[in-house]
Amino acid sequence: MTDHSAGELELVRSKRCMPQLVYRNCFYNKEATCDNRTVWTCVDVRKMRCRARVHTFGHKMVVHCLTHTHAPHLNLIQKKRLHDHLLQRLNIHPS
Numbered sequence: 001m002t003d004h005s006a007g008e009l010e011l012v013r014s015k016r017c018m019p020q021l022v023y024r025n026c027f028y029n030k031e032a033t034c035d036n037r038t039v040w041t042c043v044d045v046r047k048m049r050c051r052a053r054v055h056t057f058g059h060k061m062v063v064h065c066l067t068h069t070h071a072p073h074l075n076l077i078q079k080k081r082l083h084d085h086l087l088q089r090l091n092i093h094p095s
């Protein structure tokens with residue numbers, strides 16, 4: 001497996017226009033924002049009891065806990081790309 005340690009964060013919109021984050025081929029829903037810090041939880045948090053999370057501060061990733069309990073969301077990402085709902089592509093440097 002390739003390690004994309006200096007990966008990219010992409011901000012997209014879900015069907016319901018909720019902001020979502022794509023990182024390392026997985027989707028995250030926005031959970032909470034406090035000051036400039038945003039907590040994103042894996043979209044499979046309920047379905048797969050996945051505890052993976054990403055914290056961002058402004059455009060920078062500050063914390064990532066990326067132990068997923070399932071395969072990456074490659075199909076979902078492909079569909080999203082087809083619909084071109086990409087809002088922003090952010091170059092991030094995980095700490």
Ligand SMILES: [Zn+2]
Pocket residue numbers: 026042043044045050051052067068069070
């Ligand atoms: Zn997950």
